[in-house]
Amino acid sequence: MSRLGKITRRTFLIGSATIAGGVAFGYYMYRRPHENPLLDDLAEGEAALTPYVKIDAEGVTLITPRTDLGQGAYSVQAALIAEELDIGLDQVRVDPGPPAPAYYNTALAAESVPVRSTNDGAMANTVRGVADAVMKFAGVHVTGGSSTVPDSYEKLRYAGAVARETLKRAASERTGLPVSRLKTEQGAVVLPDGSRLSYVELAAQAAQVEPVTDVELRPPNLWRMIGQPMQRHDIVAKSTGTAVYGIDLAVEGMVHATIKLNPRQGGSLQDYDATEALAMRGVQQVIPVTGGVGVIADNTWRAFKAAEAIRFDWGPAPYPNDMDEHWAALSNAFNEDQIDARRRDEGNVVEALDRASEVVEAEYRAPYLAHAPLEPINAIVRVNPDRVDVWTGTQIPRFVQANVAKIVGVDSEQVHIHNQMVGGSFGHRLEDEVVKRAAELAKALPGTPVKLVYSREEDMRHDFPRQIAMARGRGSVRDGRVEAYDLGVAMPSVTASQLSRQGLNVPGPDLQIIAGAWDQPFSIPHYRMTGYRADGLAPISSWRSVGASSNGFFHDCFLDELIHAAGADPMEERIRLCWHEPSRQVLETVKAMSGWTGPRISENRGRGVAFCLSFGVACAEVVEVTQTDRGIRIDTVYVAAEVGRVLDPINFENQVQGGVIWGLGHAMNCEITYADGQAEQTNYHAYPGLRLYQTPDIVVQGLENGDKVLGVGEPPVPPAGAALANAIFALTGQRIREMPLNKHIRFV
Structure with a gap:
């Protein structure tokens, strides 16, 4: 590798990066990429062109800039590059790379604009494009929002394809053979006679050739890894206790x-x-x-x-000392002066409720919740x-x-x-x-x-928990159908609280206050959704599925109340109301999976259904429960989610099951409360999550009918608590409107 020359160009058409001792490839969709994040440390004999693939004397390293939090992010990013690079995951190392604007997250823009994920019109896509440009200009190198897969799906495959074709060009220059007669396989360029030039052998020459940017991505029928069960690169280390955190x-x-x-x-x-x-x-x-x-x-x-x-x-404390004051602040936020956003106002809710013979009213509550990961x-x-x-x-x-x-x-x-x-x-x-x-x-x-x-206790005391929230719903039915739906949600601004600790502010409304509620794909004649901002409460932060984590519970449970008031079947009325074809297919799929014939299965068994569209993913769940002598037992959960494409069915199933367990456990058992300004729950004995003996069978199906590839880390969370609460009502007639549910019912 001593023959490698020092590359001094700061940028390249498709983006650039520097990796010590090797050559790197990457892809950008814009003509003016960020500067190469690693060239400042480039030593003599080292070369790099772009950010994602390193080839040096030690072999191949793939740069995977989205942080692995246990969700398999490093493995899925590596697989996307390796698929096009024609190399096995057992032949590469992964490295998260340095912090750099070059690794900005393209997919975060979708959650930052007031455009429904179901809207694919020209204006909506223009707004998304502007938001994406802002993300790029700011160099937002962030992992979150179930964005790793949608951010990486095309970008990293292009990086692998550019690397592959550039290595073939280097082999062509070395051998004199036309590129058309060369192919790649398992980390090498293969010549017509079957001899092989490894990528390591070609790295020095590849550093000197112009990268091949006009590449075609391979069609799905030629994929070796994507769509197939993959062994994550960290599974052996985690299984043997040798993983290093x-x-x-x-x-x-x-x-x-x-x-x-x-x-x-x-x-x-x-x-x-x-x-x-x-x-x-x-x-x-x-x-x-x-x-x-x-x-x-x-x-x-x-x-x-x-x-x-x-x-x-x-x-x-710079916020109310006790929980009564926190709830009072939310209650007082339901006024015109504290409206943060009203993104949905269809028909005429006021007139419809005025003329209704009966108005259904309900108030829902969701508590503060800790993150409480296992690693302090x-x-x-x-x-x-x-x-x-x-x-x-x-x-x-x-x-x-x-x-x-x-x-x-x-x-x-x-x-x-x-x-x-x-x-x-x-x-x-x-x-x-x-x-x-x-x-x-x-x-x-x-x-x-x-x-x-941090000690566990210090970690939980100084966690920035999930937002506390309250919702108030009013609605009416007519001729066996839901006619009017009016939901208001009050909560503090997650985004404002979180960004304040970075010295930033939110110039306008916080979409997380209404996330998972304002854009649900239901055609209700009179439909209004309002978000109210409650200020001065405890500092908060993003928590798995953010605003949708509480709004999924509020929105769907109140819809369930209205469907019951109409005398309709909970599944059939949701399907009838749903105008969005991919979402309707999700509901129809979970109906078939669960063998749905109604909310009651037998005298001692019932089930509930819930739906939430969050992070662009339509997700529906059916929870089946049994009444025992000792309390309610959760038997089975059926989940269907539309993600456009399942990259790894095993990891997909794990992610969905984990989201359901997370959603159920917190809905059943968890809350953070304040007394004298201090969080009262400081360890797992007071914050138990879902116990192993409470964990149900979870049956998962991923749909691939959408035209966008989406992430699934968070979308299974919002429907879980709602489906459970709806199942408890179907079985017992008890409508629980406050989490944790164990305040009102016993679980076994």
């Missing part, structure tokens, strides 16, 4: 740290006494940080114990005069880079992020408070790596 890392010379912050999120530290803590074995220092103190020790456990020994005088948040930061290194698992690497640079007082280019495999997130790693506090500690200890780990 951020919390497992050790850096030479590092010290261990934990933190103690005001348990009233965002409150101040007025005074503290660390005398007892400083006298404890292994404790080295207690260092003030924003909102509290950090404890430096020779191991994490000793840091934990010392933190507990510090006496604090904390300031008050952690980070290692080392501050040297000319370089800062950060080892952590994050979904927002560029924000982390900028924030650490600001805290330490260096240029962002001097901050190097080493993104790690994450042991669960559910939105938790869209925040970077742990890295900010670690940077403060490391700044106070220059040259020493500081490993900061």
Whole structure:
């Protein structure tokens, strides 16, 4: 590889990147790509053209910039590149790459504009295109919103195809054979006589040729991996306990740290006494940080114990102290002055309800919820005069880079992020408070790596939970059909709260307040959906399926109430109301899967159906329950989802099943409540999720009728709680309008 020349071009038509010691390929749909993210460190003898494929003396490395949070993101990104590159997943390494504008997320734009996902008109697509351009201009390198697959599906296949054809051109120049007589197979260019030139052998020459950008993607009938069950690259390590997460890392010379912050999120530290803590074995220092103190020790456990020994005088909470005040704030938000958005107002709801012989009214509630991933948040930061290194698992690497640079007082280019495999997130790693506090500690200890780990209790106390929300519905029926549907939802702004911690603001309405409710594909003659913003509540953040996580429960359960009032079948009336063909097929599929003949199966068994369109994915679920002597048992859940194309049926099934378990467990058993401004639930004993013995059989079917490829990490969550509540009503006649459901009914 010593013959490789140094490539100095900053950009290329299809995008660019630098990978030390090799040649890289990538694809951009715009003619003016971002600068190559790695050329600053390019050494003599190293070459790179674009971001996604590295070929060097060690072999092939695929750059997979969307963070793996346990959902298989690295594997699916690698498979998309490898499919076109003609290489096996067992022949490659994966690397998340550096934080860079070049890795902006194209798919996030869809959730940021007030356009229904079912609207494929010219104006709607223009609006999406503008939003996508904004994402590119800002270089939004973010993982979230079930966007990994839709963002990567074409982009990474093109990257693989460009690499493949460029390697063939390099082989042609070496051998004198026309490209048309060459083919690729298992990491090599194959000559007509059957001899092979490995990609490693060709890397030096490929670095010197003009990349081939006019490529055709292979049709599905020639795919080797996409659409087939794949073994994830991390499955062996995870199965044998050898997988390395951020919390497992050790850096030479590092010290261990934990933190103690005001348990009233965002409150101040007025005074503290660390005398007892400083006298404890292994404790080295207690260092003030924003909102509290950090404890430096020779191991994490000793840091934990010392933190507990510090006496604090904390300031008050900057939000209501108790839950009654939080609920009151939501209730008071239902007024014209606090309307955030009314994106749907069809027919004339007011007149329809005025003339109705009977108006159905209901109020629904959804609590704050923690993220509570298995891996507590952690980070290692080392501050040297000319370089800062950060080892952590994050979904927002560029924000982390900028924030650490600001805290330490260096240029962002001097901050190097080493993104790690994450042991669960559910939105938790869209925040970077742990890295900010670690940077403060490391700044106070220059040259020493500081490993900061939050205790489970500290992690949950200082989680930014899912939004609290309330909904009020009014509706009417006529001639056995739903006629009028008026739903208002009040909640704080997730987006405003989250962006405020990055020094940003939301200039207009927050679509997450009405997500999963305003754009449902039902033709109801008089149909209105209003979002109200409640301010001044606890700080919150994105939680798996964000606004739809509560709105899916509100919207579908109230629709179920109206269908019952009409005397109609819950499944048949949803199908009748649904005007969107892909969504209707999802409902018809789950009807067939469950053998639906009505909401009652027998005297002691019932079932409920729910539907929610979120993140562009139509998802319907049927939950079957049994009444036992000890309480309600969930037997089976049937799920159908339209995602355009299933890339890996095994991982697809796992993602859907995980979403259902997540949705059911939180709907049944979980809440975060505040007393004296402090979260009362600080560990799993008080926040149990779905227990193994409560977990039902989950039957999954993915539909591939849509014209867009979509992600499925979040869409199974919103219908789960709604289908369960509807099933309980079908069986018992008890309409539960508040989560967690176990406040009102016993589960076994």
